[in-house]
Amino acid sequence: MNLNRTPLRVNVGFLLNQPIGTSRVIHIESDNIHFIDLDLLQFHGEARFGRTAQGIFLQADFEAGCNAECVRCLTAFVQPLHASFSELFAFQFKGVSESGLIFPEDGNIDLSPLVREYMLLEIPIRPLCKEDCKGLCLICGADLNQESCEHHPDRGTHQP
Secondary structure, eight states, rough: BBBBSSSSSSEEEHHHHSOTTTEEEEEEEEEEETTTTTEEEEEEEEEEEEOSEEEEEEEEEEEEEEEEEEEEEEEEEEEEEEEEEEEESSSSSSGTTTTTBBBBBBBBEEEEHHHHHHHHHOOSSSOOOTTTTOOOOOOOOBTTTOOOOHHHHOTTTTHH
């Protein structure tokens, strides 16, 4: 389990001298990971690093939450996020994949840019606190999840 000060920086230099096909799973947990434009809460998951002829192949599966606001009722809530991705950190520039990742000389791979990018892609465009959120009354602003108002006596209707 990786609980250091920079939980997304992983030393995999030991894989360089291992035979092709060798892999190692590293579990990563952190209460809070802060990026300039994203805060991840209760971050956890695992990264599998495998030695290939071209470089170090990463298969990652992470879960976290981020603070969000419901587009219907404007309530703050924690949006669950899940990201799975694979990337190759090439040993040589000619073996670089589309993502352009090169294996660092010191053997320390910083997963921060990848985690940030893939988690941002998982944030819904229209986050909802719950699937059946009724939203706000367009006339008086009442939260229809909490109360009925004279404009919406039937709580079964919901706002788009």
